[in-house]
Amino acid sequence: MGLIRVLVLALLIYVVWRLIKSVTSRQRSATPPDTQRMLRCAHCGVHVPEHLALPHKDVHFCSSAHREAWLEQHGD
Numbered sequence: 001m002g003l004i005r006v007l008v009l010a011l012l013i014y015v016v017w018r019l020i021k022s023v024t025s026r027q028r029s030a031t032p033p034d035t036q037r038m039l040r041c042a043h044c045g046v047h048v049p050e051h052l053a054l055p056h057k058d059v060h061f062c063s064s065a066h067r068e069a070w071l072e073q074h075g076d
């Protein structure tokens with residue numbers, strides 16, 4: 001009798017521990033990733049993350065090719 005009680009208690013502790021772990025890990029994954037500012041390419045209109053965008057004065061570009069093309073159209 002005593003052994004079964006210990007086993008049941010151990011199982012309960014294990015289940016509760018697993019529940020707590022799954023809840024905490026779900027909370028961690030539910031938090032959104034760092035909100036990345038998206039900037040619009042002035043040439044083609046595609047949105048690129050800020051760290052990948054190529055700035056020029058007050059506009060941004062998705063690639064150096066589009067920056068060159070835009071500069072050809074709009075001048076410096």
Ligand SMILES: [Zn+2]
Nearest residue numbers: 041044062066
């Ligand atoms: Zn572009």
